[in-house]
Amino acid sequence: MLISTPKQDTLADIATHRLAHSIVTGELEQGQKLNEAELAERFGMGRGPLREALRHLEGMRLVTRVPNAGARVVVLDRKTLSDLYAVREALEGMACRIAATQMTDDEIAQLGKLLDRHEAQIKKQGGKVYAQSEGDLDFHFQIVRGSRNQMLMNLLGSEQYQLLRMCRYRTSRNAQRTGPALQQHRQIVAALAQRDGELAEILMRRHIQGAWHSIGEMIAKEEAA
């Protein structure tokens, strides 16, 4: 699992994870008000730990707070997502370039196997794309891990990753790009295997631009309604 699992944690940590999950999956709507007493009740804890969790989530920009008026789930409008994809392009592009020099042969081979599993899954169940979306994030995160840059892993693995997942859950019911995406993934792995960082970066940037192109259009149509 990509989300850290709260084993023997504090209540506030549990609340943080549960809230983050609910926000990302859309169970809590964007912009929805978060009532402390109600949530504390639902999670079976006092308001103290819950407030700490909200503060934590505020720090990672999943919720917005205004003093004396409570916390609300962040809203991902078109501009925000556009900014997000631009940042991703720069960051994951760099991650790709570095990963080409840092990943072990074995890691790259694992990446290839991951794509094999994706392909099998796509052929078997054309409809259920949720798994593919999560798998896509897996792919991207493995490459970021390959860059050996902890800060990058934090940025893309914790914060932006959550926003991306939010975006996925919001748009997954519509269009799919699994076919071309998988092929692009394969090209990237090939470039990594050849240790061609520059090419890997270019392919990754193009891949993310393409993803934004398709998602941006979808959102535009959605907002028109």
Added chain:
Amino acid sequence: MLISTPKQDTLADIATHRLAHSIVTGELEQGQKLNEAELAERFGMGRGPLREALRHLEGMRLVTRVPNAGARVVVLDRKTLSDLYAVREALEGMACRIAATQMTDDEIAQLGKLLDRHEAQIKKQGGKVYAQSEGDLDFHFQIVRGSRNQMLMNLLGSEQYQLLRMCRYRTSRNAQRTGPALQQHRQIVAALAQRDGELAEILMRRHIQGAWHSIGEMIAKEEAA
């Protein structure tokens, strides 16, 4: 001021800002344990708001927490800073490229005046470089603002910016690179004025690489002792 000013805020927000400031300026040493009761006493508030502040700071990665063992100030070792500068290079490079197409002529002119003030300040007081360091961050942040990318502004303006300032306070007592840095800044402004995004990006990346080169050496020497 680049740091948001707590006007009529909650106690937890005040604590967040005071702690962030103390951490960034080095008043609180890296890795130092943060005792809740002691800090609450010093700030004249209960432990509740202080704990919320710690959770907020944890969210923005200025402190590290381990359950039942308290919070500690984050430590910036050589590897972390190296990662930070790599991320900055990608992010600010992109910001520069976009800013070249988005900034108004007036904003670019303001940028030039900012550098004039820096130059005057450097000539007047060769020693007091703290102001120049803050000014340098101002310069970088203005360009990020010019990219009109809110997420970029958040990333570089809030979180990484704090880590950078920490780094500055730690290393400012040693070497200076104000001369070459200023000249590179001027080149960047010139590229922006010509609306040459590609060149601006290249110059910015080179500028940040140079900064890392000099700071990395300094840290290596420091760690040897």
Added chain:
DNA sequence: TTTCCACAGATTGTCGACAATCAGGATTCG
């Protein structure tokens, strides 16, 4: 002397209650 255990002090985690502030509706005055 060394190692293990138990105890005490300190620190963190949690809860419930109270104060401060805000939102919405009824009331009253122009």
Added chain:
DNA sequence: CGAATCCTGATTGTCGACAATCTGTGGAAA
């Protein structure tokens, strides 16, 4: 009839006390 005002219910902000957990110190047994 409309707008400003006050009141009331609800929600957030804060505090103090108590429970759970960790740390390190001292003593007893091998």
